[in-house]
Amino acid sequence: MKLDLFIHWKDFDKDGNIIGESSHKANSLVIAMARLLMVQITSTSQSIVDMGGTTRTNAIHANNMRVNSPANDNTYGIMVGTSSTAVAVTDTALGARIAHGTGAGQLSYGAMTFDATTTTSGSSVFFNCMRVFTNNSGADITIEEVGLGGVGSSNAYLYLMDRTLSPKTILAGNGTTCTYTIQITV
Numbered sequence: 001m002k003l004d005l006f007i008h009w010k011d012f013d014k015d016g017n018i019i020g021e022s023s024h025k026a027n028s029l030v031i032a033m034a035r036l037l038m039v040q041i042t043s044t045s046q047s048i049v050d051m052g053g054t055t056r057t058n059a060i061h062a063n064n065m066r067v068n069s070p071a072n073d074n075t076y077g078i079m080v081g082t083s084s085t086a087v088a089v090t091d092t093a094l095g096a097r098i099a100h101g102t103g104a105g106q107l108s109y110g111a112m113t114f115d116a117t118t119t120t121s122g123s124s125v126f127f128n129c130m131r132v133f134t135n136n137s138g139a140d141i142t143i144e145e146v147g148l149g150g151v152g153s154s155n156a157y158l159y160l161m162d163r164t165l166s167p168k169t170i171l172a173g174n175g176t177t178c179t180y181t182i183q184i185t186v
Contacts, residue, residue, distance in 0.1 A: 006181040007166055014173040026164040028087040033161035036065050036152060050157045051093040058153045065150040067129060071111040074100040076149035076158045078131040078178050084144040091163045094147045108134040126183035134175035142169045148180055
């Protein structure tokens with residue numbers, strides 16, 4: 001059995017027309033993901049460094065690993081950044097997260113959306129998490145990294161669970177939908 005994450009980009013112009021698509025494997029799960037899984041599976045608290053750099057004690061909780069960030073919130077869910085620094089298993093945050101907004105260097109973050117249920121195909125089962133990013137900054141923006149951040153310990157802390165280098169440029173006025181596919185194969 002293996003757990004895989006895939007990233008799919010669907011680029012659109014200012015009129016909503018699809019102008020490009022690309023996909024690749026996101027093979028950069030980081031330490032917080034392992035520790036959050038351990039907390040949930042073993043019911044044993046773990047020390048985990050949050051995205052702000054503070055070590056937190058995280059206990060079992062129904063909200064651990066929740067990624068359903070609302071619109072206009074770039075603090076968790078699918079996030080994007082401009083750092084091309086190599087990924088390390090000890091990463092705790094994006095290197096340079098792009099802020100939400102319409103100013104220079106900012107992107108508008110849509111609300112996270114999800115498949116209604118899992119899909120089974122052959123020996124795999126998967127589901128999708130999606131987020132739309134729109135560039136209303138007036139200039140092109142180049143994304144270098146994408147991450148998946150989740151909450152922990154009753155929404156009190158935010159943890160980076162995946163960080164993958166995934167360069168792409170969003171032209172001024174255009175946007176993209178980023179989809180994380182989380183798949184288990186036996």
